[in-house]
Amino acid sequence: MNTRRLLIVHHTHWDREWYRSFADFRFRLLRATEHVVSLLEDNSLEGFLFDGQTSVIEDVDAVAGESLKRSLHTLIREGRIEVGPWYIMPDEFLVSGEAILRNLEIGMAQSRELGSSPEILYLPDTFGHISQLPAIARMFGLKSILLARGVNRDVSDLLWTGADGSEIHTHALPLWSGYYQDFLHADDFTVQTDRFISQCSEYSSGAPVLLPAGSDHSMPPADWKERALHLHDHLSGHNPPWEMKETGLSQALEELRTFHTRGNTPSGTQYPGKLAGELRDNGKAYILSGVLSSRVDLKRANVDTQDALSYQLEPLGYFASDNMLYSEHRNLLWKTLIQNHAHDSIGGCSIDEVHRENHVRFQQVRSGALRHMHDITRRLAGRTPGVFNNMLVLWNQLPYSRETPVRSDVFVPENEDQGSFSLWDGDTPLDLQIISREKTEGFFSEFEYPVNWYPGWKYTVEFLPRLRGMECRQFRIVPCSPERDSAHTLPEVVAEAPPEAPPEAPPENSRGSAVPVMENQHLRVEIGMDGRVDLVNTATRLSIPNALALVWEHDDGDTYTSSPRETGSRWGSLVSIEPVIRNRFSSRCSIRFRGFDDSEVEMKLSLNDNEQLLRVGVEIRNRSRDTRIRLVSGRAGSSRTSFSDTPFDVVKREHRHIRPHSHIPQREAYPNEWPSSSFISAGDVSICHNGFHGYDLLDDGRVAVNLLRAVGMLSKAELPERGGGAGPHIETPEAQLEQGVSGEIGIFPGVWDSPVLTALKFRISPLFDQGVAPAAAPEPLEINNQQIILSALYRMGNELCFLRIWNSSDSPQQFNPGLPPGSRLKRFKGNPLTTVTTAGEGPDAGMLDPAEADPGEPDAGAQAAGEVNLPVTIGPREIAAFLLISKETAE
Template sequence: MKEQGLTCYIVFQTHWDREWYFPFEVFRHRLIQVIERVVDGLEKGELKQFVMDGQMAALEDYLEVCEEDAGERLKKRISEGRVIIGPWYILADEFLVSGESLIRNLEMGLKLAGKYGNPQMVGYLPDTFGHVSQMPQILQGFDIDNAILWRGIKPEKSEFFWEAPDGTRVFTIFLPEGYYQPILNEEDYKEKIQAFLDKVVPYASTSKVLLTNGGDHLMPKAGSMSEKIDELNSQLDPVFIERNYEEYLQAVRGEVNEELNTHMGEMRENDHCYILPNVLSARTYLKQQNQWMEDELTGYAEPLLALAGKHPKRYLDETWKLLLKNQPHDSICGCSVDEVHREMENRTMKLGQRMELLQNEALMALGAFDSSVSGSGLRKPFEDDGRFLVFNPHPYPYTGWVKGIVWLQEGSREHFALRSSAGEIYEPIILSKEKRRFFESPLDAFPEFREGIFYEVAFYAENLPGLSISEFTVVEGVNLVLQEEETASIENKHLTLTLEQDGTLTMIDKKANVAYKGLQQFYSSLDAGDEYNYSRPLKDIVSNAVLSENPSVKKAEGVQILNYKLELEIPAGLNAERNGPADQVLKTTLSVEVKLFKNMTRAEVTVKVENRAKDQRLRVKFPLSATIPYTYSDTSFDIVRREAKKMEVFDAPKQREVPVVVEPAYSFIRADDKRKGIVFFQRGLQEYQITSDGVGDVLELTLLRSVGWLSRDDLRSRGGGAGPMLETPDAQCLGSYEFTYAFGPFMPELSNMEIAREAREFRVPAKIFSGKLREDTGALIEIDNDTLQWSSIRPSDDGLLIRLWNPSEISQQMSFSSIRGIDQVTRVTLGGKQLSEIKGLKDSILPKRISTYRIQFTEGGGKG
C-alpha cells in the first residue's frame, strides 16, 4: 500500500562539464554518445524528458560536430519540450567572474535557448562552489523566480526563500544529497532509491521530494527507464513520477503551507558538503587573464563602441561566448587537467586580439584614423603619436593619472610637453623609453615597419568628461625624466614608504600620523593540497623573503619609484611521504617595483616572481596595526562584510572540509578597525585571509599555490577526494609571473562606495590610444552621483544601454546628461524588458539595487 501523499519526482539529467578531468574535445566526443542515447530513449518511449544541465554551450558544442540528421532529431525533441534547455550559457563559478559576466551569461543562454524552443525558467546552480549574494536579484531580472542548488548552505528544510541584499527573493530548492544521483542506472536501484529517500525525506517540508537521476557526463543506462519507474511504483510505497524541474517546482510551491525560512545573502558554508574554497587561488594566472579580458571588454571595447554608435552584434555575441567559455566552475577555478587550462590560455590570446580589433573598429568609426572604408580619418597610416587620444570610459568626469605608450619617430622630439585641445600644457613624466620597430598593416596600403621611440608616459589630467575622447598634442616643452637617488624611501604629501633591511616596508600615513610596519612581507610555506584545497603538511616550513641587493629609487616631480629584489630559500617541494620538506633547497626570486604618484593615497605595486619550487603557497602579508572583527570586500554587485575568521583548523573529519577561513574579493579589500588598517586593490589575487601574529591582525593575500594534483584523497584539510586523483604538473606554476596591486592606509573619511570607485579606476583607468579627432567628443553620458557604480555601457540599436548599481544602504538620486542631448531614458529589466520611462532624466535607485537604462539621443542635440 502506498505511503500517504509521498511523491518522488524523478528528473533525468546529465551534469556536463565542458572540460575537467578530460579536455574539451574528449568530453565533446563523449557528448555525442550521451545525446544519441537520450534521443533514442525519448523516441522509443524509454524516457519522457531529459534536462541538458541548464546550459546552452553543450548544445552548441554538439550541433557543431554531430551528423545533420542527428542534429535535426535533437532539435525536434527540444521543440516538443522533451529535451529541456537553458537558461544559462555555461555554469560559471560565481565568485571568480564579474557580476556583469553573470548577467551576460544568463542573457546569452536565454537568447540561444529561445531559438530552439522554450527555455526552462529555473535558476539552476547544481555544482557551483558557493553562491553570490545578488544571485536572487539577477535571476528575477530575467523573470526567473526560483533556484535549485546544492553547495554553500545547510538549511533545515529543502525549501526556503533566498533573499538578495535589495530584498529580492526567489523560492529555492536545496538538494540535500546533491545532483549526482544516477540511481536508476544501478542494478540494485530499488535498494538504493529507498536509502536515498531515507536521507532526503527528513528535509522535505511537503509531500514531494526530488531525485535528479544522472551525474557528471552520464547517460541514462540502456533500457526503459519508464519500465523501471513502473516497477518502483509496484514494489515501493511512494509514488514515483517522471517530470522536469519546472513541474516539480510548481507542485512543491502549490503545497507549501507553512512559513518558510529565508536565507539572506551569499552562501559559503561547508558544514553540509565541500565548498572547495582554495580554488580562489589555484592557477592565479587564469584569474588575472579573465579579469583582464572582462575589463577590456566591458571597460573599454563596449563603451567605445557605444560612443562611436557602432553595434557589431554578432561579433560581440561571439566574443562574449569566447569569454564565457573560460568561466565554467572547473575552468576558471583552475581545477582541471593541464590541457584544459592551456586551451583557456589560447582562448585568452584570441580574446586579446578581439579586444584590440573591437576598440580599433570603434576608433575608426569615430574617424580617429583613416581607412579605405571611410577615408575620413585624420591620422594616416604610419603616422606617429604626435597627436593622440585619451579615452575616459566612466560615466562621470575622470580626474587622475593617465598612463600609457606614446610612440614618436626617432629624432623628431627629445624633449616635449603635451597640450590638450583646450590649450592646457602638461609636463609628462617619462617612466621609460625604448627604441623598437613598429609594424602596421593598413586596410588600403602595403604593410610596413617603422622605427620609433616608445615612451611610457604619465600625466595628471583633471575633469575629462564622462564617456569621452580627448585629444592631446605633443609640443615643444619639458618632460620630466626620472633621476636616481641613493635612498630607500619614497613619499608624497599623503604617504612615506621606506624599505627596511628585512625586506618589508614601513608606511607612514602623514595625515593620521600612524606608522604601519612590516608591510609587504613575502613568504612561502609548504602546501600538500590539490587544486581544490590548501593542506598544511605535518612538518611545515615557513620561509621569509630577504633583500638580495641594494634598492634603487628614481624620482621626478609627480612620481617616486622604489625598486628592489628579494630571494626566498625554500624547499624544492614535499618529501616522498608528502608530510614535510624535501631535502633540496631552491631560490625563488622576486623583483618589486613600488610607485607613489602625486595626489595618490595608494602605492601601486608590480611584483615579478621567478618560481622554481613546487608544493608551496606564496603569500604577501600586511600587518594592520589593529585588531579587526570583520573585513569588507566586493563581489557581484555587492560589498560584503565578512567576519575575520582567525581560528584555523588543519584537520578535517571524513567527508568534511576544515572550516573556511579564506575569503573572496573581486577587486578590493578593506581591513580596518574604523580608525586604521589597510585598503587593497588587485587584479587576479582573489583569495585573502585575516590572521593574527600575536601583536595584531594581518591581511594575507595568496599570490601562488603550487600543487601537482587535480585531487587527492589523503589531505589533512579535506576528508576525501573532490575528483579523480590525476597529476597536474602545470599547476605547480613554475616559471615567471607578474602581479599588480595597490595598497594604502584606511582613511575614516572614505566610504566603501568611494573605495569601490577607486578600485574600479585602478582596474579601468583612462586609456591612451593612437589617433586624431577634429574635436573632442564631449561627454556622451554622465551621471551626477559619485556613490553609484557602473558595470556596463554598451551600444544598442537606438542608442546605448547603461547598467548602474547602488552599493549603499540608502536610496540614491541621480540624473543623466549628454553633449548630444537625450531624447528618452527608459528603465529596463536585466533581460531587456521595458519597465518605465523616467521623467526629467532623473531617477532614484534603491539600496543594493541593480538598474539598467536604455538611452536614446536627440539628433545633433546639445547638453541634455
C-alpha cells in the first residue's frame, strides 16, 4: 500500500523551426522518427508522445519512405505513438482566438484520421496561458491540460477555472526545467531519477509522479531497454519502493485525475489546488514577455492575415453561392497561416532564415485570400472586363451597423470619362469627395477573357453610407464634368505647416501657437507648432495633453526579453508638420519625429466623421540598433491598473515596477511588457491597434505602447531582467528591423463602451467592387448588442451558415440577431469540427440531441443543443456557436 508510482512518458518537444530552419529540422525529424519507430517496433520502448502536434507527422510523411510511413501510422493506430490535439503548438497571446480554435480543429481532425483520440491539451513550453483555455479544452472534449510556464504553485494537480467559469483538471509541471528532463541519457541516470522524484514528490500530494522524459529535438536513448530494467530494479529497492510504469500522456493524466477525484463527480472538490483566469506568473519559469514586441513586422503581418481570413474572405461568403466558396482553398489558407503560429515563430525569437520564410507564408495566405475575395466580389458585382462597369457595389461583411466614411476606388474608362462622376443610390445622389484622379492603363486578366488593357482613370473617393450588418448596397456611377458636379472639389487646405521645425522640446513644454484643429462629433484634436497633439473628448471635456509622445530607448535585450538601459532615452524631436487637409468627411495631417541615429517616425493623423477615435498611421524608418520606440499617451496620475484583451477575454491588470539590479539565476524579473490583442485602456485613455501587442504603464500611470523593438541576438547569456539564457546565442541582424515597420493605432480620451468591437471596426473596412449586373443580395444579418463579438461567420453550402460569437463583458448578455425572414438558428454545445460539411448532408447532419450527451464529461466536440428561441442569453465571457439555416432549408 505504501508503493508509489513513477509514470514515465517518453516524448520530444519538436519546434518545427527555431534556431534552425524548417527544412533543416525536418531532415533531423526524419532521422529521429526512424530511431523512435525502431525502438517501438522491437519493444525497447512502450510508447511515445510526438509533442501534441500533428504537423510533426505531416512533415515526416512528406519526406519518409513508404515503409517508415506504414510503420509510423500503424504505431499511431495502435496507440503507442500519441499525437495531437494541436496542429501547431501556438503562442496563445499573439494569435487570435479564432486561430487557436482552427488550429485545434485541424489537429483534432488529423488525429482522428490517423487513428488517435487526444484527451490532453498539451502546452509544455508556451509563454504563459490565456484565461479561456479551460473553455477551449472542454469545447473539444478534452479532459485535462498539461502546462509548465505561468504557474507558480506548491502542488502539481489543480482545478483551473477559466474566464467563463469552465473548469478542468490541470497538471502543472512543477520544476523550473518543466518538460525538459533529459537525464535518462546520463551515466548517472538512476541518481538523477532519485533527485527528480525527491523534488517532485513535494508537489504531488501523494499522487503518482509524472516524468516527462525528453527534451528539445531529442529521442530516447538507444539502449533504453537495458536502462529501463536497471532503473526498475533500482526503484524497487527503495524503502518504500517505487513502481516504474512507462505510459502514454493520456493514460498518465487520467491516472492523476482519477487519483484526485477518487471516483467522485468532476466537480474537482478533491484537487489539492486551484487556478483561475490568465496564467502569467513567472516566479518559477520564464514567460519571456519580450516576444510580444520582437520583430513587430511579423505581428503586423499576422494580424492583417488573420483579419483577411476571419473578417473579410469568410464572411464575404454570406453573400455568395455555393460555387464561389471553394472551402478546400480557404482551409489551406488557414493551415498555411497557422504554420506561422508556433511560439518561436510568431514570437519572433528564431533565426533570420525562419522569419524570412514566415513572411513568405503570410504573403502566400494574403495573396490567396485576396484573389479569392476578388473572385467572389467580381462575380457578385457582375464585373465584366473591357466595358464600363457602372455600378459600385459595397459589402459590409461585419454583422454590425456602421456609418463612417468609406474610401473606395472607382475606374472610369477613357471613352466614358468626363473629368468627374456622381454616385446615385436609386434616384438620390450621394454626397461624396473625390480625393484623387490618376491615369491608369486598365490592365485586366481573368481566365474567361484574353489578357488585355482598357485605359481609363482611377478615382479615389470618400463617401458616408449607412450600412446595416451583413448588408450589400449598390450605387450607380454617372460620369459628368467637374463644373456640373460639386463633388469634384479638391480637399481643403485648412492651414499651412510652420515654415521650419522649432528646436527639440520635451513633452512637458507649452504647446506654442496652434495649427487649426481637427474635429468630429466625438473628438477635438489640437496640434501645436512644436508637434504636440492634444486630444479633447467633446462630450466629457476630458483632455489628454501631448497624447502622441514618442520616446526612443536603448534596449540591451534579446528577442525574448526587453532590457532597456536606465539612462540613454530621448523624446522624439520634431522634423516637420504637414498642413491639415479637410475633406467632406474627414481631416488629415502628418507629423514627423526624429530619434536615435536619424531614425524617423511619421504619424499620419486621420479623424473621420462619426468615429470615436483618432487614427494614427505609424511609419517607422529605423536606422538605430538595439533600440525600443514607444508611443506614450494618457494623463499622469496614480493609476496602476489597465485593461487589455486576449483571445476571448478582457483582462484587468495590476501593474507594479520592480527595477532589476542583479542577475538572479534561473529567475525572471517582474514583466515590463503586457499582452494586448487589439486594445488597451488605462486611466483616461483608450488605444486600439493592429499588431502592436506589447505595452506597459510608466511610473506616472501613462500607457507606453511598444511600436518597435530592434535587437540583434536570439538570446543572450543573461540580462538584469533574466538570470540565464532563453535559447542559443545566435546573432539575428534582421531582428534590428532596419527596414522599418508600419501600422496603425486608434486613440481616444475616455473609455469606449465596447472596446473590442471598436477595435474590430477600426481594423475592418467594407469591401467594394464594380460591375454591370450585381447579383441579388441576401437579407442583412445584424448583431445589435455591442458586447457580443464576432469570431467567425462562414457559409457551409448554400443553405447553412456557421456563426461563432463571444460575450466580451463580465455579465450575461442577450443575443437577438436580426435574422433573415424565415430562417432559424441552432446552437452548438461544443465545436462543430467537420460534422456539417456540405448542404447535401442536411442541416441536422452530425448533430446530437442533448439527451445523448454524458452530463459527467466535457462537451463532446460534435454535440449540438438544437434549435433555439430568441433571444439567447450568453454568459459572461462565454464562447457560443450557432448554425444559421436559410428560409429554403427551414421550409
